[in-house]
Amino acid sequence: MQGVVNILYGAGAGLGGPLGGYIYDNFGWRSAFLVQLPLLVASAILITIHVNIVLPRAPLTLSQKLKKIDWLGSLTLVLFVSSLLAGFSLKATKDLAWADSRVWGPLSFSGLALSAFIFVEAKVSSVPVMPMRLLLSRTPLAVSLTNFFGSIVSFSILYNVPLYFMAVRLQTASGAGLHLVPSSISLSLGSVGAGWIMRRTGKYWALTIVGGAISLLGSVLMASWDRKRTSNGEFWFDIMFSGLGFASTLTSTLIAIIACVAREDMAVATGITYLFRTTGQVLGVSLSGTIFQAVLVSKLRETMPGPNSDKTIQAIRHDAGLVRLLEGAQREAAISSFAQALKVVFICQASLAVLTVVCALPIEERPLPGSHEEHDESHKRRENCKDNA
Structure with missing residues (x-):
């Protein structure tokens, strides 16, 4: 089922x-944002009509249910992520120094919030x-960190x-x-293939x-891109490894955490992995943007070159499409600068892809x-119980 969902996600x-x-x-x-509104409304309508999950009735009043919500934890988490993003965003978009209070202030506050x-x-x-x-258990922690770093890499690629x-x-x-x-396409194939395997x-x-x-290989290939020597076929082919590897990892780590926690902890454990995954997605865009802009x-x-170089720099920083409108030495300088900045980003992606693999190593098998191994293990436990009796 996860594979089918990822097919739609990939599409x-x-x-x-x-x-x-x-x-x-x-x-x-x-307009690219406004066109999403009717799609989101249609999605909300479909969910309302077709998703009907009947949960066990709990003998709790509305007030008791509200008290069970982790309000303080949710607030401190939101403050951590939002202040971290604010610091990186101001650094990248306003070209501020790290010593500027508008940069180190939000970043310091994010540390306190964390x-x-x-x-x-x-x-x-x-x-x-x-x-x-649960988080400090071996497999949940390894799965969470794997999803975190893998999501940073994946969304940095989608953005850059x-x-x-x-x-x-x-x-x-x-x-x-x-x-x-x-x-x-490779994301869809990777998810379905992982489920089948x-x-x-x-x-x-x-x-x-x-x-x-595989995801690491894709990042390494992108880091080796050269605007003059890399062929068009390589540009199309190299990016496939990222989607293939990331989808496979997402699917297998979800199954790993379900297999390694108690049934009563499954919902919370999967929620933790999604928390790390979505945080990594946001940081993948903001961190790569900060490095790129710097x-x-x-x-x-x-x-x-040129007497109005400062204005040109400010314009193309915020709209990469303007590079095509430049001429002569200014165009060459812009293309070369963008290529070098993105190469640094791709190298950083490859480094985090290495961390993704390292974090996955401690995951328990x-x-x-429903597998044969589970039935065999259950049979062994029953036999051991009979012998002990």
Whole structure:
């Protein structure tokens, strides 16, 4: 089922790139966001009509249910993520120094908020949103970190690959978005393939490591891109490894955490992995954007010629599509600066892809629910109980 869901996710990601680029090219970037509103409304209507999950009735009043919500933990978590993003965003978009209070202030506050969140979850909350006893267990922690770093890498790729083709290869936004299609196709194949392999073998540990290694290969290939020597075929082919490996890893780690926790902890454990995954997705965009802008501004200031170079730099920093409109030495300086900045980002992605594989190594191999191994293990436990009796 997870594989089927990821097929639809991959199809949406594949269509979103070129469709969003086409809308941007013809109607402007605001329209690319406005067109999502009717789709979101339609999605909400379909969920309301078709999703009807009947939960066991709990003898709790509304007031008692509200008291079980981890309000303080949720608040400190939101403060941590939002202040962290604010610091990185101001650094990237406003070209502020790290010593500027508008940068280090939010970043410092995010550290305090994270400390408060951990304290609340460990010592204060009776029903924590992220139970420390579960998070600090071997497999849940390994799965969470694997999802976290893998999501950073994946969303950094989704954000920066179209930027590469717009600013370095001088393609339109719609043409740049098309380069995400191979990744979305491989994402669908990776998820379905991982599910099929686990169903046939009853194993997931080796699959997780292989998936992480495939994603690492994709990041390494992207880091080796050269605007003059890399062929068009390589640009289309290299990005497929990222989607294939990431989808395989997501599917296998979800099964891993389900297999390694008690039934009563499954909902909370999967919630923790999604928390780490979504946090990694957000940081993948913000961190890569911060690194990219820092290197880009430095390179542009070194190489951009002309009396109005500062205005040109500010313009192309915020709209990579303008690089195509430059001429002569200014265009060459812009293309070279974008290429160097994105290479640094891709190298950082590859480094985090290595961490993804390392974090997956401690995941425990357990018999999968319904597999032959689980039946054999259950039979052994019953035999041991008879012998002890």
